[in-house]
Every structure is written in structure tokens, then in C-alpha cells.
Amino acid sequence: MPIYLMTLLVSYKKGKSFVKREVEVVSKGETAAELNRRKTTVERVKQAVYGKNKFNDVLILKIISKKIIGYGVQD
Numbered sequence: 001m002p003i004y005l006m007t008l009l010v011s012y013k014k015g016k017s018f019v020k021r022e023v024e025v026v027s028k029g030e031t032a033a034e035l036n037r038r039k040t041t042v043e044r045v046k047q048a049v050y051g052k053n054k055f056n057d058v059l060i061l062k063i064i065s066k067k068i069i070g071y072g073v074q075d
Contacts, residue, residue: 001073006064007022008062009021009063023049036059042060
């Protein structure tokens with residue numbers, strides 16, 4: 001299963017408004033729906049967006065770019 005370095009378009013809540021932002025993440029998912037189901041990927045996106053602040057929900061909207069960086073074990 002290939003491992004990708006991806007640039008994602010992410011939507012998250014900041015205060016009372018929703019903000020869209022580009023985030024770079026390493027993951028094994030192929031589509032945005034698949035990435036939203038992978039717990040580790042969502043946690044990495046939350047860490048990139050919120051830092052050390054309290055985490056809220058994030059939603060991966062779209063994969064902007066994807067580059068293969070290696071191959072991992074099938075899971």
C-alpha cells in the first residue's frame with residue numbers, strides 16, 4: 001500500500017466561523033472520504049491546524065496534490 005505526502009484542503013471551526021486551510025500530511029488514504037475515516041490521519045490534521053489548543057472537529061474536503069513517498073504494509 002503506497003504512502004503519500006498530500007496537500008489537503010481542510011475545513012475547521014475557529015470561534016463561531018468555519019475556516020478553510022491547506023495542510024500537508026503523510027497518509028495511506030486514496031480519497032478524501034477514506035482519509036476522514038482514518039483516525040491517525042484526522043489526528044495529524046487536528047495537530048497541524050490547532051497546535052496545542054483544544055481540538056475541535058475537522059473535515060478533509062479535497063486532496064489538492066498527492067506524491068508517493070514509499071510503500072507500507074497492507075492494513
